Every structure is written in structure tokens, then in C-alpha cells.
Amino acid sequence: EIVLTQSPGTLSLSPGERATLSCRASQSSSSRFLAWYQQKPGQAPRLLIYGASSRATGIPDRFSGSGSGTDFTLTISRLEPEDFAVYYCQQYGSSFGQGTKVEIK
């Protein structure tokens, strides 16, 4: 089983700043099956990125994903107020990371 480790646990930033979230896999895996989700309190997760770098339908272009092998990154170029949430990576449709909370500084 692949273990996904996300860092940092919490990211404190101001609106307009750039957010860089990391997801590291315990073994090399295909970028085709790496996804990122956003979750707000009381809501289900929402798909942001699939295939490591493809934006899901309706996701703004300030969200981008990159990476391969064991290291993957989600970047939010300029944080909007609605972007403060918890972000999860997922590999092979099963293993989830523990999440990174992006909070307002």
C-alpha cells in the first residue's frame, strides 16, 4: 500500500499570496493516478486536479498541479478568500494523504 505524506500540515497565508502544497508517496507511482481534492467544513471533498496536472471541470486556472514519481505539488497562484480549506492528495483512487489546511494568516 502506498502511503502519502502531505506537508506542511498547516499553511498560514494571506489572500493574494501563493500556496505550495506537497504530497510525497512512499514509493514511485504513476502521475496518471494522482488527484487533489479541496474540502471545506461540512462539505464533501471536491475534485480539483487529476492525472497530477489536469484541472477538473470548473476549477479556476489559479490551481495547478505538477510532479512525478514520488513527489507531487499543488500550487494556488493567488489565494482567494474561498480557497481557505483543507487539501488532500490521493493515489490510485485509494490511498489519501492526511491533508494540508490552508488558513488565513
Next chain:
Amino acid sequence: QLQLQESGPGLVKPSETLSLTCTVSGGSISSSSYYWDWIRQTPGKGLEWIGSIYYSGSTFDNPSLMSRVTISVDTSKNQFSLKLSSLTAADAAVYYCARRSSTGWYLDHWGQGTLVTVSS
């Protein structure tokens, strides 16, 4: 627009079996392009994938759940279901159903989730 809705009891006794159903609307559960999944979330363990089913009935599930999981599909009702046996307090969680792409394995539509409490 595709929608998924979980239904089932919010309170289950320890050692009993949890039964949840996910009703899919706005799309066919018989599409060859998707699987149908169950995921749960607890404050302590975060998001945990439970298992998945194809419209044909093929399933695969999380080995860590020690074969307590049964997932079934009813294409005539556009529903799929989860049974989780031998419940303990550790099974208390928000349970989500979701649609999975059969090519990229990502979960592109989720239900709103249902809270399950395990208590006598």
C-alpha cells in the same frame, strides 16, 4: 447534473451491521466509464477508502477492513450499497459515496455524506 445521495441509519449498535445506500440521479450507474465507491472520514484517521463496485458487480475493497465489507449494486434502481459488519466505535464516521473514473481512478462526484454513530 449527476447527484449522489447516501441514505441509512445514523445510529448503529456495536457488533451490528451498518447498511447504507447511495442513490445516483442524473446519470446511469450502468456506464462503463465509472466505478462507484464508498469512502469514510473520521477526525482521527482522515479520509479512508472503503471499496468500489462496477455496474457488472465486480468489487474491490480495502484489505485493512478485514473482509467486513460487502458492496452491491442494483442497476434497476440506479443504486449501490454498503454493508459493514461487526461495528465498533472506530467505525463511527461520515460515510460518502462517490463516482470514480475508470481511466484516471479519480473521484469526480461525491455525495454530501452521512454521519454514522456507533453506540449502544
